[in-house]
Amino acid sequence: MPILQNDPHIATGVALKRLPLRKAAVLFIAVVCLCLCGLLYLQLEQSRRHDLAVAEVASSNLTRAMAQQAEDTFMKADLVLTSLVDWIQADGYGPPQRPRLQKTFAQRVQALSQLHGILLFDQKGQWIVTSFADLPRGRGVADREYFMYHQQNVSSVAHIGPAIRSRENGEWIIPVSKRINDKNGHFQGVLLAGIKMSYFDQFFKSFSLDDNGSMFLGLTDGTLLARRPFVEAQIGSSLANGEIFQTLLPNAPSGNATFRSVVDGTVRLYGYRQLDAYPLVVSAASSRDSILKGWYDTAFRSSVIVALVVLGIGLFGWVFVRQVRLGEQVEADLRKAKEALKLIATHDSLTGLANRRLFEQALDIEFGRGIRQSSSLSLIMLDIDYFKRYNDAYGHVAGDHCLAQVARAVKSCCHRKADLAVRYGGEEFAVLLPDTDIHGAMVIAEHIRRAVMAKNISHSGSPNGFVTVSLGCYSFVPTRLDSTEVFIGRADAALYQAKHSGRNRSAVLSIDGGVEELMRSDR
Structure with a gap:
């Protein structure tokens, strides 16, 4: 997604600007040393030929x-x-x-x-x-x-x-x-x-x-x-x-x-x-x-002088390149820290899914793109059934483990880079699906429901005996008259209907002639 790529590009640009500086410094120092040695050679060779002539x-x-x-x-x-x-x-x-x-x-x-x-x-x-x-x-x-x-x-x-x-x-x-x-x-x-x-x-x-x-x-x-x-x-x-x-x-x-x-x-x-x-x-x-006796003496003195100059330039260059490398390391550490902070700021530490802040940013971007391109935008809201009973029965540590397993199941069903799996809050999750109509959203919702069931997480407080989820789906082509709040609310309403209808099912909220109709799937 565009918003996720801005900072890495900036960091990469900085690295690309720094890399030629180090190479240019090494190349410049090498050229200077070679030029000094070349000039010394030419001068000594000319002097030697003159003495022989x-x-x-x-x-x-x-x-x-x-x-x-x-x-x-x-x-x-x-x-x-x-x-x-x-x-x-x-x-x-x-x-x-x-x-x-x-x-x-x-x-x-x-x-x-x-x-x-x-x-x-x-x-x-x-x-x-x-x-x-x-x-x-x-x-x-x-x-x-x-x-x-x-x-x-x-x-x-x-x-x-x-x-x-x-x-x-x-x-x-x-x-x-x-x-x-x-x-x-x-x-x-x-x-x-x-x-x-x-x-x-x-x-x-x-x-x-x-x-x-x-x-x-x-x-x-x-x-x-x-x-x-x-x-x-x-x-x-x-x-x-x-x-x-x-x-x-x-x-x-x-x-x-x-x-x-x-x-x-x-x-x-x-x-x-x-x-x-x-x-x-x-x-x-x-x-x-x-x-060539006099030439040998001159060559020795000149070579010693040039060697000292080359050594000085080499030491200076070594210090300079070392400083450049230290600067690069500092920048690399800063980039890593920035990425870590960004990950902390945009992802849930328990499940590794995007958090609500990133969800809102992505939703704004995809909402605007859907308006410009007249493309469908779908949202799946899902909730773990009887999760309070699970925490009461097994404790909060087991509850965190259950959340992490459900998150992995949700993420495994999001195959496109544009799909965004989110921990919306507590035991509630969301999946944002750009360029996806209601049928595609329903298919993915069912995949998620079955993937959670396949985990076979024991739940004594559930009638099924294992952890299940309820899902609500909503899809539409956004216009400038629509709002993200209404979009989220309708998906949430579909989730409410799925839970009200018996849980462990996917519900679709559609609008037909201004009248909302609830569609259920209990497969």
Whole structure:
């Protein structure tokens, strides 16, 4: 019924308004925290990329300087060898020429600080002339890589071989050698200029690198010639399986890349460059941890600050949401209390049926609706037969129990939501039936009478031996000239006639041409 639904709708509306507030608060707090974390991530990522980009530029400049220095170093040695080879091939290196060659070799070594020495070997690998004062003695250099290379290759181009230890004084050198031919082009020996490993070591140390940084000079086949930091066991080892030689150099002669070193396992940013004039590769690398050291510090501080802010927002949000939940709980309790009060105000506490107050409200509503829609409205008034005798015989507690059982029987016969069962007062009940004519009302009245009889409630003061009820029915189509009081009075008159006619029966009061006629049913 409309009047019964107003308050629940209002309460539901309040709940629906409150629910989005809590969700919106949680969503807002989550969005704010995510935005802070997102901004921190974007700022840190941009800063990290900037630091790496600066490091890449520095690495490229460093490898360019290294490549230029290495190319100049080897080119000077190459020019010295070229001039001396032309002289030796023209004049030979017989005993008359050797003193002059030795003096010239010594002068060239003194003029170029990177040179360890200049040595001339015959076709068997024996020392003929050197830049040193004393001619070394021993088994020669026929087993050296550079000597065997020139034996097998007629090219006059300078050859740069793997780093070796000098057999003259044990110093590490990088051999730059050229083939010497006779006038017929036959192999006559090798002229070698040894470049000091220490020269590159000093050159590498002139650059500022972190403790985990590295620099190296190698052949294009991956053979390591010189490295910073200097580790003697690594000289001559192969880097051919490294990222630079396997992946980068085949695609570009110079560039930058970050990867893990195959030598010591450290992750570094490498800049590399292949020389144009010689089969050499230089590389300079800074460890990623060193490049990003400042970034790590900034990231830690920024993360701590943002974490504290997020924690503060989270605590505030928790308190806020908790308060919202408490408010919801209070409102829910108030709604329950209101519903309980409403139930107390509109329903009978003993039987659970609607009370007289709710009956009057519902009757006013249905009366007005019947006028507007010209629909029938019926009312059944019923009373427990000989109820005073029942109380006298069994007591008021049993009487209350009897009332409750009769109420359940009445309510069980009201199947529609619009039907309203009422405890009208004392042992008297009423049933309001909207949209129901007199025949329908009579059917329901009989159902109620039989349902009470079916309870088989013992009643020694009744002629039947069990509790029965008498019912009066009245039905009409209300008009604006009618009143609820007259409507109730006619139903009550029908009940009076049913009780007067012997009880345990349903009576109908009808109006036909202004004359009231009593209809009885005693089935």
